[in-house]
Amino acid sequence: MRRRSIVLDGWTMCSLKFLLAVSTFAAPHARAADAPAAQTFPNHWPDPKAVAELDKKKTPYHYRESDVPKYELPDPLLCADGTRVTTREQWEQKRRPETLELFRKHVYGHSPAAGEVSFQVLETDPTALECAATRKRVKITSTQQGKSYSFEAWVLTPNAAKGKVPAFLLINNRPVASADPTRKEKDGFWPAEEIIARGYATAVFRTVDVDPDKDGPAERAKGVRGVWPGDDSNGDAWATIGAWAWGASRVLDYLQTDPAVDGTKVAVVGHSRGGKTALWAAAQDTRFAMAGSNCSGRGGASLARRRMGETVARINTAFPYWFCDNYKKYNDREDDLPVDQHQLVALVAPRPVYVVSAETDYWADPRGEFTALTKASVVYGLYGLQGPTNVDEMPGVGTPLVRGRQGYHIHPGGHNLTPFDWKGYMDFGDRVWGRAATP
Numbered sequence: 001m002r003r004r005s006i007v008l009d010g011w012t013m014c015s016l017k018f019l020l021a022v023s024t025f026a027a028p029h030a031r032a033a034d035a036p037a038a039q040t041f042p043n044h045w046p047d048p049k050a051v052a053e054l055d056k057k058k059t060p061y062h063y064r065e066s067d068v069p070k071y072e073l074p075d076p077l078l079c080a081d082g083t084r085v086t087t088r089e090q091w092e093q094k095r096r097p098e099t100l101e102l103f104r105k106h107v108y109g110h111s112p113a114a115g116e117v118s119f120q121v122l123e124t125d126p127t128a129l130e131c132a133a134t135r136k137r138v139k140i141t142s143t144q145q146g147k148s149y150s151f152e153a154w155v156l157t158p159n160a161a162k163g164k165v166p167a168f169l170l171i172n173n174r175p176v177a178s179a180d181p182t183r184k185e186k187d188g189f190w191p192a193e194e195i196i197a198r199g200y201a202t203a204v205f206r207t208v209d210v211d212p213d214k215d216g217p218a219e220r221a222k223g224v225r226g227v228w229p230g231d232d233s234n235g236d237a238w239a240t241i242g243a244w245a246w247g248a249s250r251v252l253d254y255l256q257t258d259p260a261v262d263g264t265k266v267a268v269v270g271h272s273r274g275g276k277t278a279l280w281a282a283a284q285d286t287r288f289a290m291a292g293s294n295c296s297g298r299g300g301a302s303l304a305r306r307r308m309g310e311t312v313a314r315i316n317t318a319f320p321y322w323f324c325d326n327y328k329k330y331n332d333r334e335d336d337l338p339v340d341q342h343q344l345v346a347l348v349a350p351r352p353v354y355v356v357s358a359e360t361d362y363w364a365d366p367r368g369e370f371t372a373l374t375k376a377s378v379v380y381g382l383y384g385l386q387g388p389t390n391v392d393e394m395p396g397v398g399t400p401l402v403r404g405r406q407g408y409h410i411h412p413g414g415h416n417l418t419p420f421d422w423k424g425y426m427d428f429g430d431r432v433w434g435r436a437a438t439p
């Protein structure tokens, strides 16, 4: 007898995993070793068996909630002069610029201005995605101080649209095949067909086209920082994440001129190192109408002071060129950081922010990412927007939580950007931009 195999597509797999996760979650035996006895649901905790396995490896990194040291987060509303912000005006005029400057000085460095930005549409194909989209390849050039830097981005806009549509800009930190504008390769990392079918435009550029993802002066010289290195005499010149965020803003410069795109509704989305970049881009450039942080972890959405998974010292050792030199002062001294990452999320306020964690991405500290989102809520509160404030509200795997302008979910499985995440970002976009929900 012939055996028939059942092939499950990504979505079906996701749904099955989700159902499994929900049923496991509801089971009384599912309580994690680290979870308090009287926990309220939903309140996600890592799988105790997985944590025990990680412990066995005896690395210097912590994965256990009981290993989180006592810490005190900086108050996002407390100004350097000791006064406390109570209005949105005080936030915008005083504490927001102050917070931005602290991140520039201590974490990501200072980026140069946009310069004179010009665009050249190198190719236009109105028959892309089986005629569902128009695809453009755009060369973007910034000129300043008598020098220029160019890189390319791709833009897909839905042919069925009546008028300008919002767009999702993906910062692609992976090979071309993960976000292939020609669609010869298709990967859930950038489900362009689904994005277009939902009536959104989408754009993509590769991080390495703006700044190589490698250390050393010879590498740096190949990217935009080779042209404008910045002044590093105080350890706060821009670094790679700053350069990538600058690149995202230049793509936004173009998107604001594209007749098919609503330039006032452009979301910036990135995964992992790209997720750190998406938050930093949206923090600095308030023209971004939304930020999507996917598994951004250390230096992204997760709180440094929790020291879970990847530490500041580890990221500064493995990727010393991502952050400015001053950040290295905080290796094993997280409590001395004048900011923590909840304040990075807060810099996106009052614009919508959606944070995604992965079920088994212990390295990125999902609980630290959700906690940062809840601790950013005081700033959203200044705008009358009620976000999640209690970490015990952390939802179960596969269950999006949206409050006000803040959204969050944990996708099943590991460190990745998946169609499930894109659905979360787009559902959130539909909601905050008042678009009709797509079935």
Ligand code: GTR
Pocket (backbone or CB within 6 Å): 173, 271, 272, 273, 274, 296, 297, 298, 310, 315, 318
């Ligand atoms: C890891 C790094 C993370 C994350 C990731 C990625 O090696 O430790 O912070 O950024 O790379 O970008 O894929």
